[in-house]
Amino acid sequence: MIQRIQSVWLFLAVLCAAFTYKFPFYTGNIIGKDNVQRFLSLNATSNFILLILTAGFIAGTTAIIFLYKNRKQQLWLTIVAACLSVINLVIYFYEIKKFTSGNMSLTAVLAFALPVLLILAANGIRKDEKLIKSLDRLR
Numbered sequence: 001m002i003q004r005i006q007s008v009w010l011f012l013a014v015l016c017a018a019f020t021y022k023f024p025f026y027t028g029n030i031i032g033k034d035n036v037q038r039f040l041s042l043n044a045t046s047n048f049i050l051l052i053l054t055a056g057f058i059a060g061t062t063a064i065i066f067l068y069k070n071r072k073q074q075l076w077l078t079i080v081a082a083c084l085s086v087i088n089l090v091i092y093f094y095e096i097k098k099f100t101s102g103n104m105s106l107t108a109v110l111a112f113a114l115p116v117l118l119i120l121a122a123n124g125i126r127k128d129e130k131l132i133k134s135l136d137r138l139r
Contacts, residue, residue: 006124010065013117016110020044028102075125082118
């Protein structure tokens with residue numbers, strides 16, 4: 001399991017997703033219900049949908065790491081997790097529209113790294129499947 005590079009990519013994706021709970025994606029000013037401008041940070045815990053999606057992503061990707069014996073299912077679930085991470089990014093950008101002013105945080109790279117890491121993992125799983133099929137032909 002640990003020799004496979006896709007396990008490393010999946011583990012890094014889990015770490016990046018876990019760090020999005022603590023580190024902000026966007027920081028800026030927002031006008032509250034009482035018309036008072038407040039400085040807030042947008043992270044995975046600031047919105048219920050982001051909280052649930054990120055928690056599901058972390059749990060799902062952790063489970064995907066241990067599916068190394070069933071590569072087809074691991075590949076399919078990795079692609080689903082990549083789509084989930086893109087949906088997560090779309091929700092982040094939707095939440096940014098609520099801010100009146102602000103800047104993207106440097107730690108937003110963590111959220112952008114998730115789909116990239118999952119695509120790299122899917123590529124590694126596909127290469128393993130291809131290698132196994134070529135070895136089966138030689139027998």
